Amino acid sequence: MKAPIGILGGSGLYRMAGLALERTELVQTPFGDPSGPVHLGTLDGAPVAFLARHGEGHRFTPTEVPYRANLWALKFLGVERLVSVSAVGSLQARHRPGDLRLARQFVDRTKLRQDSFFGGGLVAHVGFAEPTCPHLSEALMAAGRRLGLPLEDGATYVCMEGPAFSTRAESRLHQSWGADLIGMTQVTEAKLAREAELCYACIALVTDYDAWREGEEAVDAASVLEVMQANVDKAQALLRATVPDLVGAPRPCACGEALKAALFTAPEHVSIDARRRLDLLVSKYGYGKR
Numbered sequence: 441m442k443a444p445i446g447i448l449g450g451s452g453l454y455r456m457a458g459l460a461l462e463r464t465e466l467v468q469t470p471f472g473d474p475s476g477p478v479h480l481g482t483l484d485g486a487p488v489a490f491l492a493r494h495g496e497g498h499r500f501t502p503t504e505v506p507y508r509a510n511l512w513a514l515k516f517l518g519v520e521r522l523v524s525v526s527a528v529g530s531l532q533a534r535h536r537p538g539d540l541r542l543a544r545q546f547v548d549r550t551k552l553r554q555d556s557f558f559g560g561g562l563v564a565h566v567g568f569a570e571p572t573c574p575h576l577s578e579a580l581m582a583a584g585r586r587l588g589l590p591l592e593d594g595a596t597y598v599c600m601e602g603p604a605f606s607t608r609a610e611s612r613l614h615q616s617w618g619a620d621l622i623g624m625t626q627v628t629e630a631k632l633a634r635e636a637e638l639c640y641a642c643i644a645l646v647t648d649y650d651a652w653r654e655g656e657e658a659v660d661a662a663s664v665l666e667v668m669q670a671n672v673d674k675a676q677a678l679l680r681a682t683v684p685d686l687v688g689a690p691r692p693c694a695c696g697e698a699l700k701a702a703l704f705t706a707p708e709h710v711s712i713d714a715r716r717r718l719d720l721l722v723s724k725y726g727y728g729k730r
């Protein structure tokens with residue numbers, strides 16, 4: 441069974457409600473083990489692959505999450521469209537705890553991530569000016585409108601390294617840049633999704649006001665937890681309302697050919713090792729195992 445729709449669950453989203461489970465699969469990848477077994481089944485009739493980013497019981501910090509293995513495993517299982525769910529802090533008063541936002545732009549403030557499948561003998565530079573899929577994002581927006589959820593499009597997400605939250609000075613700096621949200625995971629997934637030629641969208645669940653508000657307690661893990669469950673319920677409802685619309689729908693975007701103009705290494709210089717490691721991504725461009 442191929443699962444063209446993938447869901448990456450973040451903080452608080454470790455199981456997908458309503459998923460009629462058919463099997464679980466622990467995929468071995470050239471980039472190590474994923475965070476855990478991928479759950480494959482149907483969600484209201486739509487074939488879906490679900491993976492909890494931080495692992496069962498939330499065991500991986502944002503730095504430790506095996507992002508490359510996770511994205512590889514989902515691609516290997518046939519995922520073409522990926523919806524990532526992420527808990528975020530708000531950097532602007534209009535985004536309130538309990539709100540849902542679609543992140544559409546990112547500012548990368550990570551320092552310790554392996555955020556490319558390439559290197560080791562095969563170089564690629566994908567375009568990342570528009571990091572999210574407009575078509576997939578619009579499908580989520582349409583479902584959100586039908587459900588009357590507090591969902592808005594167009595947020596800019598600052599992705600920090602973590603795991604500590606921001607200082608007040610950092611929080612105010614990020615706010616002064618005009619960014620909307622802060623989290624610790626999404627820019628890495630977005631970059632890898634682009635390299636894997638997946639349509640990618642990010643449902644951001646606002647849990648707190650980070651640390652910029654004068655005279656207010658700054659975010660801590662307990663305040664995130666307080667809001668998280670209600671947010672996760674909304675995200676699951678949104679996902680369930682969206683995925684049936686995606687089954688068999690064409691992909692009228694450029695996500696599926698992101699590598700077409702990105703591969704830089706002359707084919708005759710690509711080692712057999714690199715070809716073997718990256719076969720899943722590049723065989724269609726004539727860089728196969730030979």
Ligand SMILES: CSC[C@H]1O[C@H](OP(=O)(O)O)[C@H](O)[C@@H]1O
Pocket residue numbers: 449450451452493494501502525526527528602623624625626661664
């Ligand atoms: C539990 S608060 C910090 C934690 O929550 C977010 O996780 P995710 O993006 O996986 O939902 C944030 O990025 C941090 O990892």
Ligand SMILES: Nc1ncnc2[nH]cnc12
Pocket residue numbers: 527528529530605606622623624647648649650651659664
């Ligand atoms: N304020 C915050 N900063 C970073 N990641 C978060 N995840 C949830 N709230 C956050």
